[in-house]
Amino acid sequence: MTPAARTQAAIELLDQIVAAARDGGAAADTLIARGFAARRYAGSKDRRAVRDLVYRAIRSFGEPPRDGRAAMLALADADAELAATFDGSGYGPPVIGSKERRAVPGLAPAWLIDALEKSGIGGAEQAALLDRAPLDIRINPIKADAQPIVIEGAEPVEGLADALRLPADTAIEKLPEWDSGAIEVQDAGSQWVARACAARPGMTVIDLCAGAGGKTLALAADMAGEGRIVACDTDRGRLSRLPPRAIRAGVAIAETILLDPGREIEALGDLTGRADVVLIDAPCSGTGTWRRNPEARWRLTPARLDRLVETQARLLDLGASLVRPGGMVVHVVCSLLDAEGADQAAAFLERHPGWQAERPAIAGSPHGAGMRLTPASHSTDGFFVATMRAP
Numbered sequence: 001m002t003p004a005a006r007t008q009a010a011i012e013l014l015d016q017i018v019a020a021a022r023d024g025g026a027a028a029d030t031l032i033a034r035g036f037a038a039r040r041y042a043g044s045k046d047r048r049a050v051r052d053l054v055y056r057a058i059r060s061f062g063e064p065p066r067d068g069r070a071a072m073l074a075l076a077d078a079d080a081e082l083a084a085t086f087d088g089s090g091y092g093p094p095v096i097g098s099k100e101r102r103a104v105p106g107l108a109p110a111w112l113i114d115a116l117e118k119s120g121i122g123g124a125e126q127a128a129l130l131d132r133a134p135l136d137i138r139i140n141p142i143k144a145d146a147q148p149i150v151i152e153g154a155e156p157v158e159g160l161a162d163a164l165r166l167p168a169d170t171a172i173e174k175l176p177e178w179d180s181g182a183i184e185v186q187d188a189g190s191q192w193v194a195r196a197c198a199a200r201p202g203m204t205v206i207d208l209c210a211g212a213g214g215k216t217l218a219l220a221a222d223m224a225g226e227g228r229i230v231a232c233d234t235d236r237g238r239l240s241r242l243p244p245r246a247i248r249a250g251v252a253i254a255e256t257i258l259l260d261p262g263r264e265i266e267a268l269g270d271l272t273g274r275a276d277v278v279l280i281d282a283p284c285s286g287t288g289t290w291r292r293n294p295e296a297r298w299r300l301t302p303a304r305l306d307r308l309v310e311t312q313a314r315l316l317d318l319g320a321s322l323v324r325p326g327g328m329v330v331h332v333v334c335s336l337l338d339a340e341g342a343d344q345a346a347a348f349l350e351r352h353p354g355w356q357a358e359r360p361a362i363a364g365s366p367h368g369a370g371m372r373l374t375p376a377s378h379s380t381d382g383f384f385v386a387t388m389r390a391p
């Protein structure tokens with residue numbers, strides 16, 4: 001592809017990504033993959049260049065641009081090489097007109113910046129939300145043998161003996177440790193919040209929003225493969241990826257339960273009052289994971305945030321009913337908004353007299369009743385975690 005054709009491909013993909021963000025359609029990565037499937041002539045260098053252009057645009061604009069051309073024109077204003085690709089050639093974008101509108105660069109929609117500020121996330125913290133994310137792995141003690149794992153360029157992660165930070169371009173899937181299940185890709189922040197559960201051998205743990213089981217597997221490692229983990233989710237597709245991952249990781253103590261949204265208790269009634277720990281890694285706005293998923297800023301609206309906050313509160317109350325006396329509910333969100341984190345934990349404690357917050361001994365900064373991790377301060381994805389003990 002010529003440089004001009006790459007720019008035009010990025011514009012067309014951005015058109016689809018903007019529409020999908022507005023209408024709740026497919027994620028940017030899916031649309032990009034589909035776009036390349038339809039452009040078989042694109043080689044690997046073309047694909048990388050187009051993808052980089054698309055993500056540069058997504059990172060640059062806090063509000064969804066009106067279309068892909070407005071986004072690319074704004075980038076071209078500060079990049080002469082990119083501007084030169086608007087040359088009107090066969091597969092390239094038309095020449096830049098004198099009065100064409102540009103997208104306005106920014107970090108996030110104004111209402112969201114305001115909510116971050118009110119949650120104590122100021123300028124430097126906000127800027128770091130869009131940095132490049134590191135590549136972290138968790139060493140799986142169930143599968144790793146006694147030999148230390150040696151991977152070129154790997155750095156230790158302070159406080160997490162089982163974590164390594166790898167160079168971003170490490171081809172993980174080609175490592176023998178990947179094949180054997182001795183390593184899992186997992187952000188250090190996720191590893192810390194799994195630690196907050198203090199899961200121990202023999203416990204009964206419910207991972208209420210387990211998704212594909214990233215934290216389930218970390219909990220199983222802390223339980224040394226002894227006890228019971230009930231991993232639940234309402235998303236059949238995500239939950240179905242858990243059992244094969246568990247087999248690969250040598251985890252035999254996790255069972256899965258598919259939940260019906262709004263009727264979760266029907267499938268969990270037998271566990272009422274029986275769990276030592278209920279982890280609620282709740283559905284949230286994902287403001288702490290913009291490094292990996294910058295397009296999430298284009299999808300969030302105040303109404304959607306309100307719905308998430310409601311669901312989180314409902315799941316916390318459900319979690320409280322499943323815990324045994326003296327057991328623990330762990331509230332986790334990969335968000336830095338207090339509405340989903342500190343305020344949510346405070347509201348839970350108010351609704352449940354006798355419950356006590358116990359600040360977990362993990363990395364992070366004390367925030368409200370829990371701990372907060374941020375990209376700028378702790379070099380992890382952004383998380384809030386609160387552990388609450390039943391009377």
Ligand SMILES: C[S@@+](CC[C@H](N)C(=O)[O-])C[C@H]1O[C@@H](n2cnc3c(N)ncnc32)[C@H](O)[C@@H]1O
Pocket residue numbers: 190208209210211212213214215216232233234235238259261262264281282283284311315334
């Ligand atoms: C932050 S993700 C979980 C990530 C997962 N724990 C991990 O470590 O990879 C939140 C999950 O909550 C699930 N979810 C949404 N509503 C739910 C509900 N009512 N009950 C249980 N899970 C729900 C979503 O499908 C999603 O998989």
